Amino acid sequence: MSEQEVNKSSNVVWHQAAVTRAGREQANGHRSAVLWFTGLSGAGKSTLAHAVEERLHSLGAKTFVIDGDNVRHGLCGDLSFSDQDRVENIRRVGEVAKLFVEAGMLTLTAFISPFRSDRARVRALLNGGDFIEVYCRTSLDVCESRDVKGLYAKVRAGEIPAFTGISSPYEEPESPEIIADTGTLPLDQCVNQVISYLASTGIIKELN
Numbered sequence: 001m002s003e004q005e006v007n008k009s010s011n012v013v014w015h016q017a018a019v020t021r022a023g024r025e026q027a028n029g030h031r032s033a034v035l036w037f038t039g040l041s042g043a044g045k046s047t048l049a050h051a052v053e054e055r056l057h058s059l060g061a062k063t064f065v066i067d068g069d070n071v072r073h074g075l076c077g078d079l080s081f082s083d084q085d086r087v088e089n090i091r092r093v094g095e096v097a098k099l100f101v102e103a104g105m106l107t108l109t110a111f112i113s114p115f116r117s118d119r120a121r122v123r124a125l126l127n128g129g130d131f132i133e134v135y136c137r138t139s140l141d142v143c144e145s146r147d148v149k150g151l152y153a154k155v156r157a158g159e160i161p162a163f164t165g166i167s168s169p170y171e172e173p174e175s176p177e178i179i180a181d182t183g184t185l186p187l188d189q190c191v192n193q194v195i196s197y198l199a200s201t202g203i204i205k206e207l208n
Helices: 003-007 021-028 045-058 083-102 116-125 140-146 151-156 187-200
Strands: 033-038 063-067 106-110 131-136 178-180
Touching: 033 045, 033 083, 033 116, 045 063, 045 106, 045 131, 045 187, 063 083, 083 106, 083 116, 116 131, 131 187, 178 187
Parallel strands: 033 106, 033 131, 063 106, 131 178
Antiparallel strands: none
């Protein structure tokens, strides 16, 4: 039994909202879902997530991006980058994403989320079709050549002991809904790929 399960209060009851998810989706003109962008540091997760959000926003969709760096400033500010805390980081984000789906939002998350089991746990929180895994596939060489945050340089200098893709594992998705080759394809093409998937699955339609 996990620590969360041991400490969980028995005096709480789930409150059913008077305004339902279906009602919110009808008002929004589209279904809600989680687009879970995963990949190595520097793979372009945040860049693609925000570009997709921009496109969806221009179409009139109700969206929000939950960014890996941003949650470390608040919601997960107490967590380190140990394997245990990475698991807890993704657990918290998964629960928040679930609430956003209930709010009728198209929710985009940009996290390395290196472990398959963690991503599977978030998928299991949601109804079928509500979790869309977007693998931002980029080689380690390309990610390191970008080194947007200067993290790879710090790793090579021995300043960061455990780093995903080098000294800590990244488990590639085995059957993601979308594979975006962010290391080789233009950003617009990757955005179009995601939007096309949302349209083909009926999550979005003609939006104002």
